[in-house]
Amino acid sequence: MDGLILVAAGAGGHAGEINSFAFVDSVRTFWDGIILLAGSISTGHSILAAQAAGADLAYMGTRFIVAKESRANDEYREMLVDSDHDDIILTDAFSGVNCNMLKPSIRKEGLDPEQLAKKEKVDFDSMSKSSESKAWRDIWSAGHGVGAIKKIDTAAGIIKQLEKEYQESLKKLTGQAEKLKGIISK
Numbered sequence: 001m002d003g004l005i006l007v008a009a010g011a012g013g014h015a016g017e018i019n020s021f022a023f024v025d026s027v028r029t030f031w032d033g034i035i036l037l038a039g040s041i042s043t044g045h046s047i048l049a050a051q052a053a054g055a056d057l058a059y060m061g062t063r064f065i066v067a068k069e070s071r072a073n074d075e076y077r078e079m080l081v082d083s084d085h086d087d088i089i090l091t092d093a094f095s096g097v098n099c100n101m102l103k104p105s106i107r108k109e110g111l112d113p114e115q116l117a118k119k120e121k122v123d124f125d126s127m128s129k130s131s132e133s134k135a136w137r138d139i140w141s142a143g144h145g146v147g148a149i150k151k152i153d154t155a156a157g158i159i160k161q162l163e164k165e166y167q168e169s170l171k172k173l174t175g176q177a178e179k180l181k182g183i184i185s186k
């Protein structure tokens with residue numbers, strides 16, 4: 001095993017249940033190899049925070065669904081641009097395992113996201129095959145970081161923006177550290 005991907009709470013798809021910071025701290029007690037942290041990382045600021053928390057790499061899903069190169073359809077892309085974390089519901093109604101889904105996509109298929117019937121058993125097949133509205137095809141997933149998505153862009157454009165945000169955060173933190181050093185040495 002070369003590394004561990006920690007899928008934390010708030011991630012798109014079948015999300016974890018543990019807070020990102022607590023998860024990294026916990027895994028670091030027995031693992032000093034590569035950690036990829038996943039879950040709600042949608043900005044360059046959050047990538048830096050993931051590194052500061054002890055992860056080596058940020059693992060992102062939701063942020064790239066809007067990329068022009070992705071196989072998502074335009075309606076899904078537009079819904080991501082229009083949604084924020086309030087539009088996400090963690091539900092086991094589709095596969096029997098908790099999954100973060102977009103409430104507007106559930107409503108679009110005539111279902112009430114607040115009244116979904118619990119699925120009693122784990123059944124990934126029914127998520128993509130049996131029902132008339134197919135989860136993944138018609139009912140869509142996103143993580144809590146969806147609110148940071150403001151426009152449809154190319155993958156290169158998204159990466160450029162992430163780099164800019166990362167550098168801005170690094171600069172801000174470096175400035176704060178310098179100020180603190182000045183205060184402490186007085």
Ligand SMILES: Cc1cc2nc3c(=O)[nH]c(=O)nc-3n(C[C@H](O)[C@H](O)[C@H](O)COP(=O)(O)O)c2cc1C
Pocket residue numbers: 007010011012013014038039040041042059060061062063141142143144145
């Ligand atoms: C629509 C969608 C489908 C996904 N499908 C899978 C999958 O088949 N296997 C998997 O390991 N993770 C899957 N994921 C989870 C991602 O690999 C990743 O852990 C997650 O998107 C990271 O959280 P974020 O979306 O908040 O960035 C999926 C995520 C989304 C949004």
